[in-house]
Amino acid sequence: MKLSDTKFNEQAEKVAFDKEHRRRLLFNIGRYDEAVAKGKSFYHNLDLARDRAAHIRMKTLLNLDKLLIDFESRITARGAKVLWAPDAEEAVKHVIDILHKVGSSAVVKSKSMVSEELELNQELEKAKIQPLETDLGEFIVQQRGEKPYHIVTPAMHLSKEDIALMMHEKFGLSPTSSPSEITTWVRMHLREKFAEVDAGITGANFLIADPGAIAITENEGNGVFSLSSHKVHIVIAGIEKLIPSLEDLDLFWPLLAIHGTGQHMTVYNTIVMGPVQDGEGGGPKEMYVILLNNGRTNVLAKNPQRRALTCIRCGACLNACPIYKNIGGYTYDTTYTGPIGSVITPHMKGMDNYGHLSFASTLCGKCTEVCPVKIPLHEYLLFNRNDSVKAGYTDSKWKRAIKLSQWILRKPSFLDAGKPWFRRWALKNFVAPIWGKRRVLPTLPSDSFRKQWLKIQKDKI
Numbered sequence: 001m002k003l004s005d006t007k008f009n010e011q012a013e014k015v016a017f018d019k020e021h022r023r024r025l026l027f028n029i030g031r032y033d034e035a036v037a038k039g040k041s042f043y044h045n046l047d048l049a050r051d052r053a054a055h056i057r058m059k060t061l062l063n064l065d066k067l068l069i070d071f072e073s074r075i076t077a078r079g080a081k082v083l084w085a086p087d088a089e090e091a092v093k094h095v096i097d098i099l100h101k102v103g104s105s106a107v108v109k110s111k112s113m114v115s116e117e118l119e120l121n122q123e124l125e126k127a128k129i130q131p132l133e134t135d136l137g138e139f140i141v142q143q144r145g146e147k148p149y150h151i152v153t154p155a156m157h158l159s160k161e162d163i164a165l166m167m168h169e170k171f172g173l174s175p176t177s178s179p180s181e182i183t184t185w186v187r188m189h190l191r192e193k194f195a196e197v198d199a200g201i202t203g204a205n206f207l208i209a210d211p212g213a214i215a216i217t218e219n220e221g222n223g224v225f226s227l228s229s230h231k232v233h234i235v236i237a238g239i240e241k242l243i244p245s246l247e248d249l250d251l252f253w254p255l256l257a258i259h260g261t262g263q264h265m266t267v268y269n270t271i272v273m274g275p276v277q278d279g280e281g282g283g284p285k286e287m288y289v290i291l292l293n294n295g296r297t298n299v300l301a302k303n304p305q306r307r308a309l310t311c312i313r314c315g316a317c318l319n320a321c322p323i324y325k326n327i328g329g330y331t332y333d334t335t336y337t338g339p340i341g342s343v344i345t346p347h348m349k350g351m352d353n354y355g356h357l358s359f360a361s362t363l364c365g366k367c368t369e370v371c372p373v374k375i376p377l378h379e380y381l382l383f384n385r386n387d388s389v390k391a392g393y394t395d396s397k398w399k400r401a402i403k404l405s406q407w408i409l410r411k412p413s414f415l416d417a418g419k420p421w422f423r424r425w426a427l428k429n430f431v432a433p434i435w436g437k438r439r440v441l442p443t444l445p446s447d448s449f450r451k452q453w454l455k456i457q458k459d460k461i
Contacts, residue, residue, distance in 0.1 A: 022326070035261060061310055078274030086293045095234060104129065108193060108230075137154035199230050199232040200232070210246070215272075218267070224270055256314050256372070259316040260316070299347045307375055308340065309344070317366075319370075320367055343377055346387075415449075420445075
């Protein structure tokens with residue numbers, strides 16, 4: 001068993017039996033479920049919308065090379081600079097070089113999972129540049145020295161009491177501060193910070209090939225501030241974020257909002273086509289778009305798992321997954337968690353270290369059922385398992401046990417051999433330790449199925 005497997009199992013064991021952690025997680029996901037059910041009622045035919053979205057995203061993925069060039073040519077025509085990053089190291093270098101060029105010792109960031117993928121905050125601090133998260137949830141976990149717990153809701157694992165205590169210790173607020181009081185204080189605190197820096201970093205929910213633009217959707221307005229109130233706007237986006245045209249936002253923005261938070265539309269929806277143009281009132285003088293690969297073409301090379309790149313990062317599969325609900329976000333030890341993370345991470349970061357994630361699933365299919373772009377996630381987890389076994393990354397003890405069980409189960413005489421007490425003893429001492437201590441094995445009857453069947457047939461005669 002690899003160290004990564006051992007660490008995962010140990011953390012899963014710890015978190016799954018933390019009753020308070022589970023209570024918080026189930027409470028927060030329960031509120032999400034209520035909002036999403038209400039939001040979905042907005043659609044006359046949600047299934048048709050999902051079919052259309054799945055078709056557009058997959059068609060885009062299959063034409064990614066052409067559409068990326070279209071996007072680059074059109075946004076650069078309006079003064080933006082497009083930088084390509086084959087890996088995380090190159091992307092971080094681009095960001096640091098830009099910030100050094102403009103003399104920034106600090107930068108504000110809107111919520112961006114791709115920046116978490118790059119571990120950008122840590123790298124900026126090494127370069128003596130202070131990053132400040134401006135999304136409320138991201139701000140909270142940054143102040144706690146943590147990473148986002150969830151793709152959409154970074155502080156889902158925390159209670160309001162946890163947050164109030166942290167704000168008291170860090171900033172002197174009352175330890176009994178209400179969520180409203182904390183939000184108001186953070187808003188005023190960040191307004192000052194926005195005015196002090198020269199550069200802002202955002203992600204992109206979508207890259208629009210025609211006309212060459214980025215689309216950002218959010219609820220707090222920090223994204224708008226991060227991209228518009230500074231001299232320099234840096235966008236970091238995965239190459240898979242493309243959609244063909246502006247009209248497609250009419251489909252994708254509501255789908256993302258409803259499956260992400262239950263809203264019909266999020267509060268702030270912004271389209272950016274480049275730096276400030278002549279005659280415009282204000283905006284960044286420079287705009288850089290960093291297009292990140294970082295293992296995405298590895299996923300693209302896998303058929304059929306490549307379809308997982310059509311994900312729009314709504315987080316619905318995490319909230320539906322019984323495994324995620326039990327072991328939480330940090331157990332996965334990677335940026336993209338839950339079912340979608342378990343599909344793409346082994347190919348993005350290496351099957352040798354992350355192949356075990358594809359086995360952390362009940363294969364119940366709930367993730368596939370809730371996906372707004374109809375990615376058959378539970379099926380792709382099986383394909384990943386097959387890839388892992390073929391590559392030799394599964395536990396050799398488990399493989400030997402499976403082969404032995406196949407040999408025994410194909411020989412009815414073996415199942416009938418020995419006294420019932422001996423079969424129960426063998427099951428307890430040899431099968432149970434491999435099957436898992438948290439699984440309850442069935443009690444064996446006195447006679448095997450074969451003997452019972454023969455007896456029934458004999459009685460009929």
